[in-house]
Amino acid sequence: MLQDTALTPQEVADILKIAKNTVYELIKRGELNAYKVGKKLRVDFKDVEAYKNKSKTVQFNQVNQLNNTVDDNQISLETLSPPLYESTSSRDFVICGQDVILDILSRYLEFNLRGSRILRSYTGCYNGLFALYLGKIHISTVHLWDGDSGEYNIPFVRRMLPGVPTIILHLACRIQGFYVAKGNPKNIKGWEDLKRQDISIINREKGSGTRILLDEHIRLLGIDNNSIPGYSRECFSHLAVASTVSRGGADLALGNEKTGLQVKNIDFIPLQPERYELVIKKEDLNKPFAKAVMEIVNSENFKTELEGLGGYDISETGKIVAEL
Incomplete structure (x- = not known):
């Protein structure tokens, strides 16, 4: 049948x-x-x-x-918010994040934590930190840029997990930049181009590190976000926004370099490196899942696999960059 x-x-x-x-x-x-x-x-x-x-x-x-200003072509599956999986058993382990690095980490964890379920929540890292604070997940990834200090992650972890001792474990550095059409027909060069009315964008969902990076730069430039054509249109992933630009649905989107290289008819304009890291509660460091994560991330096999992917700086992989 x-x-x-x-x-x-x-x-x-x-x-x-x-x-x-x-x-x-x-x-x-x-x-x-x-x-x-x-x-x-x-x-x-x-x-x-x-x-x-x-x-x-x-x-x-x-x-x-949806607001009437959103094009019908943008009403798609890519606008849906991802589910936040929560553990239902002491054998469950939930990690929040979207990068392919976590696919590799999850595979290693499945091998090391026999009998446990490794659950991936693909929600953005802002919401991931909040879920970690509430005790709904075990580890959250984070790549949140603070425009006032120019620092990644530490300011947000301090504010969003008050009174919760944590460590920040470094995974990799990535390059964030603009996806534009092949040949860059609009001659887009940097953040200042967000002031132009002849450029439309496709945005990431609220709570994602990429959305917060964009919003911080918009704030520092003194731009009213409602004045940016396409600001209210949202997609769930780097791949989705890059695909939209490739199809001519927008002139510009923000995302990481590695994803842009996977999409046809896209050029990438590098803007700044970002730190992609894990947040773990100190109270969990002696638990099997946290020990396994620390061991895996510091292993040569894991680092070699990341290096083979390309697009990541792994010079600090496995380093504890902060204890808060």
């Missing part, structure tokens, strides 16, 4: 008329059920149909709530 048919990610992409990378994003976010056959991902046809039916309801409700 068709309902029992197993589909490849490419076949799912063809059915939904989306890119195969978007299928992987949906699976990662838990919005589309999938399973492995050997090393290959498969999706049942019935789950694709269930996903389509659920999406129709969600999108209809969102359309009624």
Whole structure:
């Protein structure tokens, strides 16, 4: 029966008329059920149909709530907020973050913490820190830039986890910059170009480190964010905003260099390095999951795998950069 048919990610992409990378994003976010056959991902046809039916309801409700200035082309799955998974058992381990580095870390943890469930929440790091403060997750990633101090992460961790002793463990440095159309037809050079009325943007969701980076620079430039064409349009990931620029849906988006290299018809304008790090409560440091994370991140195998990905500076990987 068709309902029992197993589909490849490419076949799912063809059915939904989306890119195969978007299928992987949906699976990662838990919005589309999938399973492995050997090393290959498969999706049942019935789950694709269930996903389509659920999406129709969600999108209809969102359309009624969105501002009329948002283009219909931007009302898509990419505007949905990712779920925040919470542990339901003492054997569960929840880590918040979106970068591919965490895919690698999760794989190592699955091997080291036999019998535990490694749960990934793809929510932004601002919300991740809040969830860590509330005790809903175990570790949060963080890449939050403070415009007043020019410092990454420490100011936000201090403010958002008051009275909670923590450590900040360094994973890698990445380059943040603008995605623009191939050849940069609008001659976009830097942050000052956000003042131009002939440039439209596609934004990241509230709570993401990239959104906060943009908002901090807008604040420092004294720009009214409502004056920026496209500011209210949101997508969930670097890949989604880069794809929007590639399709001509916006002139500019902010994201990391590595993702931009994966998308056709995109040029990348580097703006600043960012620090991508983990926040762990000190009270958890003697627990098996925290010990495993510390051991993995400092291992040569893990560092070698990150180096092989390209696009990351791993010179400080595994270093405790702050105790708060």
